[in-house]
Amino acid sequence: MDTRSKPDTPPTIYDVARRAGVSIASVSRVLNGRDNPRPATRDRVLNAIAELGFVPDGAARALSSRLKHVVGVVFRRVYGTDDGGTFADESESLLFGDQLNRGIEIVAQRCGFDLLVCSVNIDERMPNRITTIAGKCDGLILHDQVLSAAGIAAIARTVPVVTLAGAGGGAVSNVRSDSAGSMRELARHLVMDHGYGRLAYIAGHADSPDNVVRGRSFADEVHALGAECLTGPAWQGDYSAAGGVEIVRGLIALGATLPRAIACANDQTALGVSYALAEHGLDVPGDVAVTGFDDLPFARHLRPQLTTVRQPIQEIGAKAFEVLHTMITADSASADATEPPAEIVLPTRLIRRESCGCPPEPAASRLRRPIG
Amino acid sequence: MDTRSKPDTPPTIYDVARRAGVSIASVSRVLNGRDNPRPATRDRVLNAIAELGFVPDGAARALSSRLKHVVGVVFRRVYGTDDGGTFADESESLLFGDQLNRGIEIVAQRCGFDLLVCSVNIDERMPNRITTIAGKCDGLILHDQVLSAAGIAAIARTVPVVTLAGAGGGAVSNVRSDSAGSMRELARHLVMDHGYGRLAYIAGHADSPDNVVRGRSFADEVHALGAECLTGPAWQGDYSAAGGVEIVRGLIALGATLPRAIACANDQTALGVSYALAEHGLDVPGDVAVTGFDDLPFARHLRPQLTTVRQPIQEIGAKAFEVLHTMITADSASADATEPPAEIVLPTRLIRRESCGCPPEPAASRLRRPIG
């Protein structure tokens, strides 16, 4: 008999309709911004909604309109967390992925879509988890290395899929940036401008398409210029700072003669390499030049500032969403319309800072406020 | 008349049932892992699912089971992006938020929940956007400063809500870490151990509860120890590196005498402060000691390494999800059971590194691989 204001079940569109003295169809119409309902009706409905604190149920909406207004994003989590409750200090390796997601989300928002994120552990591929998330969204964006090619093909039969920096091919669109051009330019800069004759490339995950391209482009160009480029197992990193540290320590422990310049597969690795070098009293770039790839924000804050290749990370994410959005809307518009592009490649740019041996830029411009 | 394998409409549970020669109820049962269906039946269903590439629709599932298995997370985006298509270099300020989200997501996953993320711009409070997201999930986790207290109260009438580092109070639970204790300890360390007599606190957002507590605790303790603590408008930052830079530049431009130590509201600010100091030829900690708060990964990579207060960021997120999850399940279990805790406070710890004036730790232990 109590009339507490908070019943255990939230108000539905029926409650609103009753309170406003209209049909649920009318409520639905004002909810969706149709210009149908006449002002008087609309106001009554709006009031009822406000009084009741009504929030339309997204699931019901999605079910009847056949659009969830949700896109799923699956990315790779680096280290497990089942280490007794304390979290591994994994975050550094995720900067890249977070930036990518940010780019996706910002553009998605403009289209009324929200992001459903799902990180998967490297060790345990859980196609099952990905299936679940697929059922909760209108389309999927897959970061690199989260699912096998076969798995991607399978899931793509159900929802539109766009991959990021993936191998491309198949039924899904792939968005990436141009690694080859900039790596060749970097090689030229190091060999021609700085005159280094003995260089090396520290690789990222061996199965990363981006890594493969970066390594090959760099080595090819170095060789073409008549210089030496060390590669192979001893130079196999894993995109992490720790990986870079281990490689350098290992080399030094073996008494190897370090190359004059080390190009790393990404900024994280370069960070680790610089550390290991410093720890052994070696100067960057005096003794060994070091370069990265990505141009994450911290690259500018390192001492010496990191020479690297800037990748338009957020734009990649933004582009991926745009392609996916097109696929989603085209899907519902039946007509197979235009096929989604197989691959989109965004431009990159060599950023020359200090770690390659170039002179530092004026201090005043180092840290700008983003806007205004 | 064509029988293309990819119809424009994905298979439903009816298709699976027909193919397996069972009722949709049976399909539903194996989908949900009931032990009902006998092995033979189950296998037929499983095969049909595989052959059809069937993925159950999350919206339909949510609608009938009254559980979406989705939690929403709303966080603050720092800078707008309507600057003509290029993205602002905002990412640094988001490290904290990303870590928080990671903590939430990892624990949520274990409970079969996915994260629906939604960033809101500082400038434009969009309660409307938050309503939409509320309709798409079973519960909401709100970062600090994303919605007014009134807005939070309103939305909490509809879905369970947990706030992060918020002011607490009201019907929602709040999860935060203990800023006061560590800031007092920091003050003692700076004044007692290092003997600094003139210090300052650079504030974060004035309306951030955490910031208020940090500033007050620090200043009170410094005063109690008989030392001087500068505060006020001249020391008002905004949690960003750029904010820290401007404050120091402004002070130096005015010819002010800098304090012997500057405690910053967070690591980002400390990063900016260190930069501005270096840019004017001042040594940290030789001329001015600098400290942060958070202990983000980069704090360890700065030169000098940053003395700061470690906050268990991911654990905060994890805890928030746990509380929310309890509220969600309690909700459906009708009985108002146990009230959710009004506030949960996690412990912090002072991390003494070099920027406060302490000697550097051995180089070898600086960069560890997270696991193994």
Add this chain to the structure above:
DNA sequence: CTGAAAGCGCTTACAG
């Protein structure tokens, strides 16, 4: 163990 049927809360032709 299995199936027929109701119902979750919306949207959207279809009539009026």
Add this chain to the structure above:
DNA sequence: CTGAAAGCGCTTACAG
């Protein structure tokens, strides 16, 4: 402009 009704794709008592 407005309402009655069907239907979106599942889950879940309720019978058998």
